[in-house]
Amino acid sequence: MGRWWWAALLRRPQAGPAGSRGRLRAGPMAKERQELVLREWAALLEQLRRVATARVADAGDALRAGELAPPPGSHAERDYLWALEAYEAAGRLLDDAADLPDLAAAVVLAERAVERLEAAHARLAGQRPPAAKRRCSYNPLHAPARREQKQDGRRGRRARFGPREAAAERWPACESCHRDLLAGRPPDVLPALVRVRVSRRRTAPVLVPYLAVPRQFSPWAASACGAYGDAVPGFVLRGGHRREARP
């Protein structure tokens, strides 16, 4: 499923306004730059909304076509109910989305709903469910994360496992983000729009890595936009994703 468009799409805004707070503060270009940030953000939001809408529709089709009545209390039932909940949560996020990570989470939950439905079907057929996809924590819309690299304890291996390698292995990362981390470059992280104070009265819009947004403003860093953990659909259905619902 084409997640590959994302990396190219984000390169410009990532390289531009993110982290450019100093430049926003002064100079005749400040207003123009702010407008550029908002225009680029709006274009990304629109593109991602189209992708998310399609993924949620696909998940709805899959759930309708694969309707199940698994035995109560079975693993298959748990998977199936989770799939239904994740689909509903993805739809809710689509309706409520205020920023890029909300829509990324809608994509992730819609895809995970289909994965979990497939797992329920496999269990009912007496098969082992397929392994869940590992998503890139830096941007869950990237290519899938690399498989975990275990240190094998071979002689000499430990010496090569320096701070960069440790950083690269800290969270699941796609090949591209992993390469960036190994090279000491910042990975291509999903951006979020925040407003930073540039004077006593004024704020300016800035795109920052979603992982850097404090939890009181965005819940998505902890679960990589719903890619990890099973609590996110319930959290969304209780309204926890809404900014005004958080303390």
Ligand SMILES: [Zn+2]
């Ligand atoms: Zn990545």
